[in-house]
Amino acid sequence: MSVMRIRPSIVRIIGWLTVPATLGVAAYFGTFALYGERGYAQLIDIRTELVEKHSQLAQLTDQRERLEHRIQLLKAGDPDLVEELARTKLMDGAPGQVAIPRQRH
Secondary structure: OHHHHHHHHHHHHHHHHHHHHHHHHHHHHHHHHHHOOOOHHHHHHHHHHHHHHHHHHHHHHHHHHHHHHHHHHHHHOOHHHHHHHHHHHHHOOOOOOOOOOOOOO
């Protein structure tokens, strides 16, 4: 008979503890979902970094294309590019040498 009296009180205590326990578990996992190693805040940081890396990739791709174009011109023996490179190197030439660069039009 004493078991019957204890049982409703245990059920009542468990009922009272269920709500705080559920809220505690939800708060724990909610915090982890927002600020954890793979949470929402980390996702935003990774997306921002990805946008920056795409921008850097676009700049490097553009620079590579320009350099490849110059290489093709050098291979073809483009006289303008050869003259430009020669003038650039010769301006840094001998000591005491004076070079006056022409203005571009």
